[in-house]
Amino acid sequence: MEQADIKTEIKRQIVVHDLNVCLECGKCSAVCPMLDFYGEYVYQRSPRGVLERLSLAPEDIENEEALWYCLTCQECTFFCPSGVDFQGFMVDLRGLLLRNGYRKYAAFCPVCGDYLMPKKEFEYLQKDPARAKGLRDLLAVCPRCKKKSYADVLHRMAPVHKKMKHV
Secondary structure, eight states, X not given: OOHHHXXXXXXXXXXXXXXXXXXXXXXXXXXXXXXXXXXXXXXXXXXXXHHHHHHHOOTTGGGOGGGGOOOOOSHHHHHOTTOOOHHHXXXXXXXXXXXXXXXXXXXXXXXXXXXXXXXXXHHHHHHSHHHHHHHHHHHHSOHHHHHHHHHHHHHHHXXXXXXXXXX
């Protein structure tokens, strides 16, 4: 996709997810768990900061690391009095960027290569050894690969599979 087409699609996504009806009340930033998660508050990474950046200066937005800090937890979307779907926008925006080769700030499944989550979130989750041990299996592969692996285990355990193997 051409650079101009990416900009057009970003503008379309802004309208689709109602970012253009933001009242600038700041509730999204107040409920955002990024402060607790990353241990610091950076306005440019907050929902309000990202929205402001997109509204005032959308050029080169695809190279913004700030777009990859959102946890897509839906807190901002849930509490927004205007109905702004910031979580949906972030999911769609990241998908658009990934489809167009912007992979620098993303972590990928080592099995199939699909997008897992933002690289910063992935790194943070693995930083604490106690938490990382419990999360390693959850984070190691994407949900599709996890599901396939789980299905393979179930098939091997199923009595029908065992009967068919002996025939």
